[in-house]
Amino acid sequence: MTAPRNITNLALIGFMGTGKTTIGRLLALHLEYDFLDTDHCIESAAGKSIPEIFNQAGEAQFRDLEKKLVCELSKRQRTVIATGGGLPCHGDNLELIRQHAYVVCLWASPETIYERVRHNTHRPLLQHPDPLGRIRELLALREPYYRQADLLVSSEGRPSREVVQHILHEFLNRKSQGG
Numbered sequence: 001m002t003a004p005r006n007i008t009n010l011a012l013i014g015f016m017g018t019g020k021t022t023i024g025r026l027l028a029l030h031l032e033y034d035f036l037d038t039d040h041c042i043e044s045a046a047g048k049s050i051p052e053i054f055n056q057a058g059e060a061q062f063r064d065l066e067k068k069l070v071c072e073l074s075k076r077q078r079t080v081i082a083t084g085g086g087l088p089c090h091g092d093n094l095e096l097i098r099q100h101a102y103v104v105c106l107w108a109s110p111e112t113i114y115e116r117v118r119h120n121t122h123r124p125l126l127q128h129p130d131p132l133g134r135i136r137e138l139l140a141l142r143e144p145y146y147r148q149a150d151l152l153v154s155s156e157g158r159p160s161r162e163v164v165q166h167i168l169h170e171f172l173n174r175k176s177q178g179g
């Protein structure tokens with residue numbers, strides 16, 4: 001049985017480079033909500049960058065830190081939460097977030113994601129000889145999780161303000177129906 005939902009937050013999920021942080025900050029401004037980025041929270045709590053955590057402790061340790069943070073997120077109210085790309089695809093993270101947040105997935109094609117992230121060095125999972133192939137592979141594995149969002153929104157070829165307006169419309173509609 002799925003747990004009952006009490007929607008007090010808005011969570012953004014989706015692959016790296018789909019615009020979760022940019023869109024999330026804009027949404028928080030419009031809604032007058034707090035903004036929280038799970039990667040930033042993990043970095044400040046650990047006193048290390050994400051690549052340092054991956055290099056020194058490994059991905060499994062990083063996923064444990066994500067899991068711990070997810071358990072704390074249920075205490076949040078009126079917060080837009082931008083999640084790391086892999087967070088909703090591990091354990092029961094997505095189920096836990098759905099209990100208190102309306103979940104929006106930002107979507108883009110592998111080619112667009114590649115163009116957006118190709119010059120970044122802070123994403124350990126894409127430090128790979130074939131980053132586009134890796135993006136395709138990970139996206140295919142993660143798609144079933146991303147598709148469980150309440151709303152799936154393409155962030156491709158559209159100005160951020162249009163994406164934000166679309167999400168606000170759906171979110172406020174949902175809230176007016178009683179969460």
Ligand code: S3P
Pocket residue numbers: 014015016017020039050083084085086087122123124125
């Ligand atoms: C990851 C995405 C990153 C960060 C880490 C792992 C992933 O976050 O959490 O590098 O597994 O997709 P962004 O989606 O914000 O880049």
